[in-house]
Ligand SMILES: Nc1ncnc2c1ncn2[C@@H]1O[C@H](COP(=O)(O)OP(=O)(O)OP(=O)(O)O)[C@@H](O)[C@H]1O
């Protein structure tokens with residue numbers, strides 16, 4: 001596959017005064033107001049279906065926190081459709097899946113990005129068994145290690161629908177940001193999701209209704 005050589009634009013980075021960028025800053029503020037920063041360090045970004053806007057939201061939110069002088073790590077746990085390497089134009093030879101499957105300690109694969117204060121852990125090479133990898137104890141322990149280094153950790157995930165691994169990521173986070181594509185997700189699906197979260201004691205810290213006017217250009 002041809003290597004991409006152009007960074008995909010990140011709205012809040014390239015157009016910080018736009019209304020969309022304002023919306024991402026409001027999302028950051030909502031999260032900041034939800035709880036003390038230390039109680040809400042690790043946030044996973046989830047949605048029911050593919051393509052609702054998890055990655056777009058996670059990246060812009062991560063940049064919004066970085067612009068507020070927070071040291072931020074964005075982690076790509078969307079093993080089925082990893083994309084942070086293309087957005088930040090970094091390599092994806094080693095990433096989360098290599099840390100999770102390593103028998104011995106490996107060098108930290110976190111990379112810096114072109115955004116000050118923002119660091120990225122890409123997904124790495126596609127594992128055969130994403131759920132097994134994310135349910136093992138190493139995932140909790142690396143998240144805890146990164147908690148000591150970063151002020152905020154934003155985790156991009158696979159869609160919830162029919163995949164168990166994003167639930168595992170959500171369960172290890174301090175809270176989740178639920179992305180809902182406007183007009184697409186039935187109330188019944190959301191009610192089921194909420195019931196499951198309540199049962200697992202997973203907090204929804206904010207909800208982003210996305211693609212209200214579908215004018216965002218990638
Ligand atoms: N607010 C928006 N308005 C219009 N288009 C958007 C918006 N947010 C995201 N998109 C576009 O929708 C598409 C899917 O977005 P994105 O990749 O963020 O979704 P995703 O939930 O991460 O998908 P996947 O489940 O495949 O990982 C992209 O082309 C993106 O540019």
Ligand SMILES: [Mg+2]
Nearest residue numbers: 054055078083
């Ligand atoms: Mg995505």
